[in-house]
Amino acid sequence: MSRSVCTRVCSQILKIGHDLPLILPPKLGGYWIDPPLQKFAETSPTSSHYGLDRETYDIMERDSEATYYQEFFRSRYHHSFTAVDPSLGPLLLSVCLEEEEKRLRVILRMRECSMHGVFSVSLFPNIPSAVELAKMLCDSVTVSRFDVVSYLKAPDLITAFDEHRVSLNFKFGVLYQREGQLTEEDILCNNEESEEFQEFLSILGDTVTLQGFTGFRGGLDVCHGQTGSDAVFTSFHSREIMFHVSTKLPFTEGDTQQLQRKRHIGNDIVAIVYQEGHTPFLSDVIGSHFLHCFLVVRRPFSNLEVVCLQVSVTAREDVPPFGPSLPDPPIFTESSLLREFLLTKLINAEISCYKAERFSRLELRTRSSLLEGLQAELSTRSQCMMGDSPVSTLSTSDGMRGVTEGSGGFIENFKRAIRVRSNSFDTLGGPRKTVGVPLPQKPKVTHTEDGSTFSFFTEYLIDIFVGNTDHLCWFLSPSPGCYRERWREVRHYRERTNQTDVRTDGWTDGRTDRQTDRCCFFVFQ
Structure with a gap:
């Protein structure tokens, strides 16, 4: 959208007055908004919501079964097996006999997903083979045999693969939108922080000095000051969150695009927008392949004795809905409750965004590549360990130097x-x-x-x-x-x-x- 078009649209919007939604959808669609626009007309910013329970603010898990191997296998006696299926590709099976509970616990890793099952030993007259266990989890398995893994570092490699998507660190963008600002250039060029905006940042976290900072830095420079001197950081339920605040990132005079700022915020997946005034935020105003979701916060009335903040959410249409649900009306008067809601919502938003088409395709390619490499390494190293193939077929890295070929x-x-x-x-x-x-x-x-x-x-x-x-x-x-x-x-x-x-x-x-x-x-x- 050109600056002239935005100016014309802005003037038309501002004529409407104060009863404007926080977010407007783009002309071509492609985004959902919560609460919907028709619901917004029924929302009274002066009403209060009672009975909001912060215990319902549950943080989503990106992969709820990712730690099963670490939790149920590593501390027990178990075996792992590999195979290459003609249709499914590389397979990695882990089996653990839990003698006290009299059950078998099994994990089958495939390109698209991992499958986990627990079977009572009483179901089997004899201990089943690896092939039988794999087919019990996935009837599409067609291999006739699995090879046992006997590589010393296998548990570390398997754990790293299972948990490669697990992270307790998050980074989010923070945009500051003033009255009348509708374009990306206007929003990114804001340099001064009002007292109202600073109060909002204090709800999100603490302002920290980047020089020598030892926590999660979210890609910011903590040595040479090339990404600004300060940032907003917080710890939340054993997770570390770094905020890329647009006004704290370096400002380049004469650069209307502010690429130094967009380089960080444009590579975030979720961003939060704080509005001063009543100018709506356009869902697609920030051009980015990565940004998929925005949380928008506004103080609907500045003349009330009690500070209340209104929240709205927008995301690309292929991002699944995520909790916690917005209260009805979406108004918060307690800052601690708002903090709990926003941080939970931000984390869940990013996890849901990974299910969007762009990220899901990327994750599938990454997982397939990692599993293929893991299966090949475990198979080759195990053959070397058992003396079935010469050591020279392996890389000489990781301490393998000095072992002669054909050593058995x-x-x-x-x-x-x-x-x-x-x-x-x-x-x-x-x-x-x-x-x-x-x-x-x-x-x-x-x-x-x-x-x-x-x-x-x-x-x-x-x-x-x-x-x-x-x-x-x-x-x-x-x-x-x-x-x-x-x-x-x-x-x-x-x-x-x-x-x-x-x-x-x-x-x-x-x-x-x-x-x-x-x-x-x-x-x-």
């Missing part, structure tokens, strides 16, 4: 080393030689009582049984909480085989209070 993999090296160590014990369990185990990753090193050195990793998810004649089991578990379960199995094995003495290296009698050495091995004599 970690498992084979480990078995050979353990057999040598097992033969070094006499009938009294005395050690005779020192053994070192070459590993394909930078290991943690522990020294046993006899002075021999064993290297090991944390968070290894499989059990290795080295021969019946060796009578040795090596357990590495994802957390100290797993040791009680592993120790119980060792005790049962000892009772079944009439073993009266168990030598423990790196752990003692199933204790779970040591946080540093997350592995143990038991030598039966």
Whole structure:
């Protein structure tokens, strides 16, 4: 919209008087407004709303199941499997047997989504295979087998994938619209902050100095002052929020577009507009591919003893509605209640905007790419670990340098080393030689009582049984909480085989209070 057209429209709008809505839709549509324009005519700005309960202000979760793996799997003994389905693409399955509850917990990750299920063990006469569990969650699965994941860093990589959309940090734009301003240029060129606008900013958060700021900075410069000296920041229900306030961002003389300001606000997804006066905000006035939603706040009457603020919302038509619902009428007289409402509404608005077509397509491409890369890495690293493929097929990064091709993999090296160590014990369990185990990753090193050195990793998810004649089991578990379960199995094995003495290296009698050495091995004599 040109400046001449905006001036003409503005003059026509201002002739209407004070009974103007906070937001006007664009001529070509494409936005929804809450409350609707026909509802606005019935709203009395002088009436009060009673019974508004801030406990109904629930913050939405962008992905409610993203932390299931961290919550239900990482602290338990579990397995993960990978496959590539001809139609579904890469698949990643995680299975955990919850023995106390007698149930199986399963997560199936696919390109479009992850599926989570909990099944009672009583449903199965025998423990089902990975393929059967995957088909129980998604009947479109056509693969005939899954490969077990035996890569040491798999839990970290899986957690990072599951939670790649989870964030407790948010950034929102703040625009200051004065009476008679209808264009993007006019709004972004405002430099002075009125006392009324400053009072509103104090409701949103605290004004902080950017130099040396250590909280979430939302893309602002905290070292060299290139994005202004101050900003508005707040913490809200364990979340950190940085506001890109237009009047606090750098002003460039002679630049009508104020690109320094638009560079930040135009890359936000949600912005809040504070109006002084009664000029409506046009939904599409700020040109941006990212901005999908605006919350508009106005003081309807300045001559009242009680300060009341009116709220309206507009968003692109493919953004789903989100809570909390506006009160009827949408008037707030208590600043603390308004703060709770606005911050919750802003967070939920951004989460809902991710469901719009532009962002959902981008998220699907990102997820597909991440899952494909994760499946390939887990599969290749696991083959290397088991000695099924040469190490040279992998990148030499992440501590892989120095491992020779065709070395047989970690498992084979480990078995050979353990057999040598097992033969070094006499009938009294005395050690005779020192053994070192070459590993394909930078290991943690522990020294046993006899002075021999064993290297090991944390968070290894499989059990290795080295021969019946060796009578040795090596357990590495994802957390100290797993040791009680592993120790119980060792005790049962000892009772079944009439073993009266168990030598423990790196752990003692199933204790779970040591946080540093997350592995143990038991030598039966």
